[in-house]
Amino acid sequence: xxxxxxxxxxxxxxxxxxxxxxxxxxxxxxGASTVLLVANGKTHDVWVVDINLDRKNxxxxxxxxxxxxxxxxxxxxxxxxxxxxxxxxxxxELSDLVTIDEILHSGHVPSKKHGSRYPELxxxxxxxxxxxxxxxxxEGSNSxxxxxxxxxxxxxxxEYVTDDVNxxxxxxxxxxxxxQCGVIKFGKGSEWIIITGDADRAAFQKHIxxxxxxxxxxxxxxxxAAHHGSRSFFKDKEEDDPYLDGLEAIDPECxxxxxxxxxxxxxxxxxxDAMELYENHVSEGNVHHMGEERLSFIVDIYRDGGHSDVxxxxxxxxxxxxxxxxxxxxxxxxxxxxGPFVRPKSSTGDLTPRKYG
Amino acid sequence: MATASLIPATIRxxxxxxxxxxICTVTRALESGEASCTFQLAFNIADPNTENLPGTIELRVVxxxxxxxxxxxxxxxxxxxxGFPHQETESGKLCLPSDTKAPFDSSRLVQLxxxxxxxxxxxxxxxxxxxxxxxxxxxxxxxxGNPYNNLPPVPFAESGTTFPTWEPRIGQSGTVQxxxxxxxxxxxxxxxxxxxxxxxxxxxxxxxxxxxxxxFLGSWILLPRITVVRHRPPKSYEELFRLCGSLGVKIVRxxxxxxxxxxxxEHFGLLLIGFPIPRVVGGPFSEVHWQPIAFPTQEKLKRSxxxxxxxxEGRLWNEETAGGCFKPSxxxxxxxxxxxxxxxxxxxxxxxxxxKDLAIAIVGCGALGSFIxxxxxxxxxxxxLLIDRDIVEYGNLARHSLDGRHVxxxxxxxxxxxLASANPLTRITGHPGKVPPSDRPTDDTRRALEQxxxxxxxxxxxxxxxxxxxxxxxxxxxxxxxxxxxxxTLLTLALSGRHTSCNRAFERLKSAIAEGRTPxxxxxxxxxxxxxxxxxxxAGCWHPTFPAFNRHIWQVGCSAVDLLLSWLQRPYRCDGCxxxxxxxxxxxxxxxxILWNEPYR
Numbered sequence: 003x004x005x006x007x008x009x010x011x012x013x014x015x016x017x018x019x020x021x022x023x024x025x026x027x028x029x030x031x032x033g034a035s036t037v038l039l040v041a042n043g044k045t046h047d048v049w050v051v052d053i054n055l056d057r058k059n060x061x062x063x064x065x066x067x068x069x070x071x072x073x074x075x076x077x078x079x080x081x082x083x084x085x086x087x088x089x090x091x092x093x094x095e096l097s098d099l100v101t102i103d104e105i106l107h108s109g110h111v112p113s114k115k116h117g118s119r120y121p122e123l124x125x126x127x128x129x130x131x132x133x134x135x136x137x138x139x140x141e142g143s144n145s146x147x148x149x150x151x152x153x154x155x156x157x158x159x160x161e162y163v164t165d166d167v168n169x170x171x172x173x174x175x176x177x178x179x180x181x182q183c184g185v186i187k188f189g190k191g192s193e194w195i196i197i198t199g200d201a202d203r204a205a206f207q208k209h210i211x212x213x214x215x216x217x218x219x220x221x222x223x224x225x226x227a228a229h230h231g232s233r234s235f236f237k238d239k240e241e242d243d244p245y246l247d248g249l250e251a252i253d254p255e256c257x258x259x260x261x262x263x264x265x266x267x268x269x270x271x272x273x274x275d276a277m278e279l280y281e282n283h284v285s286e287g288n289v290h291h292m293g294e295e296r297l298s299f300i301v302d303i304y305r306d307g308g309h310s311d312v313x314x315x316x317x318x319x320x321x322x323x324x325x326x327x328x329x330x331x332x333x334x335x336x337x338x339x340x341g342p343f344v345r346p347k348s349s350t351g352d353l354t355p356r357k358y359g
Numbered sequence: 360m361a362t363a364s365l366i367p368a369t370i371r372x373x374x375x376x377x378x379x380x381x382i383c384t385v386t387r388a389l390e391s392g393e394a395s396c397t398f399q400l401a402f403n404i405a406d407p408n409t410e411n412l413p414g415t416i417e418l419r420v421v422x423x424x425x426x427x428x429x430x431x432x433x434x435x436x437x438x439x440x441x442g443f444p445h446q447e448t449e450s451g452k453l454c455l456p457s458d459t460k461a462p463f464d465s466s467r468l469v470q471l472x473x474x475x476x477x478x479x480x481x482x483x484x485x486x487x488x489x490x491x492x493x494x495x496x497x498x499x500x501x502x503x504g505n506p507y508n509n510l511p512p513v514p515f516a517e518s519g520t521t522f523p524t525w526e527p528r529i530g531q532s533g534t535v536q537x538x539x540x541x542x543x544x545x546x547x548x549x550x551x552x553x554x555x556x557x558x559x560x561x562x563x564x565x566x567x568x569x570x571x572x573x574x575f576l577g578s579w580i581l582l583p584r585i586t587v588v589r590h591r592p593p594k595s596y597e598e599l600f601r602l603c604g605s606l607g608v609k610i611v612r613x614x615x616x617x618x619x620x621x622x623x624x625e626h627f628g629l630l631l632i633g634f635p636i637p638r639v640v641g642g643p644f645s646e647v648h649w650q651p652i653a654f655p656t657q658e659k660l661k662r663s664x665x666x667x668x669x670x671x672e673g674r675l676w677n678e679e680t681a682g683g684c685f686k687p688s689x690x691x692x693x694x695x696x697x698x699x700x701x702x703x704x705x706x707x708x709x710x711x712x713x714x715k716d717l718a719i720a721i722v723g724c725g726a727l728g729s730f731i732x733x734x735x736x737x738x739x740x741x742x743x744l745l746i747d748r749d750i751v752e753y754g755n756l757a758r759h760s761l762d763g764r765h766v767x768x769x770x771x772x773x774x775x776x777x778l779a780s781a782n783p784l785t786r787i788t789g790h791p792g793k794v795p796p797s798d799r800p801t802d803d804t805r806r807a808l809e810q811x812x813x814x815x816x817x818x819x820x821x822x823x824x825x826x827x828x829x830x831x832x833x834x835x836x837x838x839x840x841x842x843x844x845x846x847x848t849l850l851t852l853a854l855s856g857r858h859t860s861c862n863r864a865f866e867r868l869k870s871a872i873a874e875g876r877t878p879x880x881x882x883x884x885x886x887x888x889x890x891x892x893x894x895x896x897x898a899g900c901w902h903p904t905f906p907a908f909n910r911h912i913w914q915v916g917c918s919a920v921d922l923l924l925s926w927l928q929r930p931y932r933c934d935g936c937x938x939x940x941x942x943x944x945x946x947x948x949x950x951x952x953i954l955w956n957e958p959y960r
Contacts, residue, residue, distance in 0.1 A: 059960070060858040266960055296858045296933050317857060317933070321835060327863060353869050355851065355884050357819035357842035358905045359727035 009322040010071040013315050014039065014300070016046055023152050023188050023303040025195045027226060027258040028064060029292040029320045031056025032267055033088035034260040035064050036197055036226055037071070038188050040078070041305065042150030047078035049149075051186065051197050052089040053096060059262040060296065060324040065095035067323040072100060078149070079104040083140070083184035083199025085112045085120045086176070093119070097126045104136040108159055108184045113172035140184040142209070142216070151305070155194075157216050158185035158201060160209045180234065181205045187222050193303040196222035196252055200229040203237060206248035217251050223309055224301050225254035227280060230261035231272020231291065236279055244275075249283055256301065256312050257284055262293035288312075296320040365391045370426050373468035374398065380469050382476065386417055395423045399436060402476050408483035410589070412439055416479050418453075420472070427467040430458055433475045442591030444488045445478065448498040453478050490641035497585060497592045499650050499693040507627065507653040511539070512695035513546045514783060516562045517647045518702045524559055525581060525633065525647045530606070532580040532613035533559065535631055538572045539622065542780035548631065548649070551579060565786040567779040575622040577629040578613035581647065582606060585634040592650075597687035614685070615676055619657045626659035629694065651694040654684045699784055701739060709739035714927040718742035720811035722794050722827060724770040725749070726758035726909065727843060728817030730916040731923070733760050736778040736785050738924075743778070743787045744807040746794060747771040758909040794818065795826040809834065813927060816840035816861075828862035831855055837931060840865065841919050847907035849879065850915040850940040854926050859935030859960050867959035868937025878954045879939055915942050918951050934958035
């Protein structure tokens with residue numbers, strides 16, 4: 003029996019049995035979230051890598067969308083590349099709507115400034131385990147793990163640095179977490195989709211590609227660009243020479259940048275110089291910026307080898323599952339509190355112009 | 360009889376110049392009448408020619424006394440020159456090129472006679488209409504002795520889209536339901552059905568216009584062609600019957616049916632005669648043209664003979680065909696019709712798709728809302744839903760498109776009715792309810808809002824606007840909100856985006872003003888009640904009024920309509936938009952300045 007038609011299911015659920023892995027890079031405003039549908043016999047398991055709820059920028063309400071996507075309220079796994087709020091916001095809501103078999107996470111403890119939702123992750127891990135689910139620590143490895151008919155492969159954080167984040171200073175700790183952020187790829191054979199979280203230049207230079215350690219494991223045709231299109235993947239400061247070994251080792255055909263527009267982003271993501279470097283590598287038409295038109299992008303790996311072109315949802319997911327800004331509500335409540343209209347008073351200060359017509 | 364001495368000198372000079380030019384032979388000398396002078400001339404043309412005209416063609420020339428400023432006309436003398444395109448059927452008058460191109464001096468007559476000569480030569484060669492030129496309808500006008508000249512025209516909507524329905528029906532007939540609609544100044548052809556009962560066509564005239572008017576039945580018949588002599592339609596029933604006989608089409612049955620069941624209230628019946636026409640001369644047929652003929656009904660005949668139902672229909676019909684209005688020698692009383700299909704109306708100021716295909720709800724039908732509604736209705740927007748629960752008061756009339764006849768009616772319904780008469784093809788409905796509407800799914804206002812693709816808030820009610828913003832966002836509809844200041848010097852327009860609510864765009868605009876980033880100061884925008892605002896005491900609450908002139912509201916309203924249409928013509932963008940329009944009084948005169956037009960997310 004097929005589930006009732008929903009926007010999420012109509013757009014995302016594979017109708018072609020030849021699809022081994024489908025990745026949907028969701029528009030979630032200032033944050034990141036990727037849904038992977040991994041073939042498992044006749045069905046597909048749902049994996050969610052990172053999650054974010056951005057009301058201000060109308061990001062997709064990922065938990066609601068996932069609940070609409072799945073046939074039964076259940077997903078195979080939630081992967082958290084690192085415990086910063088913009089990769090974690092919504093995990094509680096997700097766990098409220100669907101049961102999760104497994105949580106994979108980097109094991110870092112963030113500062114309160116950047117990881118105020120970290121306690122939620124801990125709660126959800128407990129909830130998953132209480133229901134008989136599994137907790138897995140992301141650790142860089144030389145081998146991939148079989149999941150259904152496909153595989154995942156964790157490239158970072160390196161096993162030897164997983165617990166090595168102890169700085170008290172919030173910014174320093176944030177930087178260290180980015181250096182040791184989870185990097186994971188999904189696929190099989192020579193077809194891979196790599197998700198780099200907020201991994202930065204140091205993560206690649208000092209660990210992943212140190213002495214070409216993971217160089218042979220990095221190639222992937224699809225790259226979820228690190229850190230919302232930040233230049234931190236290439237350099238520490240704008241004026242630095244870019245470090246290109248990471249991008250060249252991955253050697254993607256298409257890049258997905260999860261960020262709102264620069265004007266909307268409080269960090270000016272994506273950075274122009276980073277976008278230019280991505281474009282230089284894959285050409286302009288193959289860099290897909292979710293925030294430009296609030297699109298979500300979809301790409302498939304096929305069972306019989308090869309992969310699809312990139313398609314998008316035409317903004318439908320953000321339209322149907324976009325979170326509403328609370329601003330409307332606040333203004334409405336303020337108007338309500340102003341009381342009944344008798345004679346218009348001076349509105350200086352309350353920013354309500356006098357309307358005639 | 361006027362004497363030659365009364366011939367104005369200007370006409371005399373022009374006449375002498377014509378004779379000296381030696382381009383025609385004057386066959387009857389110039390003489391003067393009460394308001395014009397006439398003379399007759401003859402041209403020699405090629406003989407034989409394709410139209411079998413004689414080698415000499417004689418014309419009567421009429422020169423108004425106001426020569427050279429009034430129109431000179433040419434009429435054939437004799438019966439040979441008739442039925443041509445670019446020629447009036449009834450009088451035979453030649454239609455020459457636009458006479459504004461001829462000089463306004465004594466040489467004007469020579470120029471026009473030369474053109475008349477060229478017209479006659481083209482007529483003889485059958486080249487008055489050249490392949491590829493726009494097709495010209497036959498001339499059905501009948502000015503003299505036509506008691507139905509004052510009958511309103513019959514608008515119909517036919518195009519290439521509807522042609523496939525009719526093409527297989529050529530040679531057939533059926534029934535048509537008419538509605539005589541005083542408000543629209545028209546007899547609307549509502550429904551066409553075939554003789555076997557199949558519904559063929561239901562033009563989408565707005566029910567606002569047709570729901571409460573008297574309807575009556577008539578007939579239609581579709582002929583393969585309508586011309587009998589060259590480009591001329593039949594003038595008499597004899598010609599019509601002969602034409603139908605030669606085409607193998609039976610016309611008596613539909614004619615008799617229309618006569619028997621026509622408009623009994625006003626005692627006239629209508630038979631719509633259709634025929635296929637091409638868009639250009641020589642092109643394939645691409646649409647149907649309908650031309651009505653009018654006649655007295657059976658009912659009228661009964662009354663005129665004081666027979667009131669006692670007479671047998673068959674006997675009355677025989678009387679009519681033998682010696683009455685359908686006697687073969689009687690003239691056909693052609694009535695007027697006009698094709699109002701959207702594809703035709705575009706050339707007369709109709710906006711193109713996609714904006715015209717949208718269903719637009721206007722919330723608030725005050726000075727600004729009624730103006731926007733009128734502009735959109737006349738521009739051919741296909742569906743308008745007008746929402747306002749206010750009643751029209753005398754105080755509203757200075758700045759409203761409604762008038763004293765509507766005082767006491769609800770603004771929404773009165774305006775819908777009035778605008779329906781301005782464009783019968785726009786479906787306009789009035790909804791006298793409030794916004795926000797109740798939660799009941801059957802609430803009329805709620806249903807109206809749900810039907811709309813686009814909402815335009817002219818309510819000036821901030822609560823209504825906030826509700827509309829949330830409603831539009833959750834139901835994926837576009838929302839625009841607009842209002843003016845007290846003197847109509849400043850228009851504010853907030854537009855939603857695919858990902859940006861209208862209120863969010865408005866909030867961003869207000870922030871920009873408050874922070875001094877726009878050319879409008881915060882003091883002007885948010886400041887104290889302006890000079891000129893008067894609070895009128897009334898039962899219940901004080902009622903603030905504002906002093907803006909109607910012309911100033913319409914002036915900024917025009918800009919608002921342009922901005923709205925420009926927004927609706929484009930794909931729906933992610934960004935919303937905040938716009939400020941300033942009405943200026945400059946040294947050179949009034950002007951409009953778009954002060955601010957910024958996208959917002």
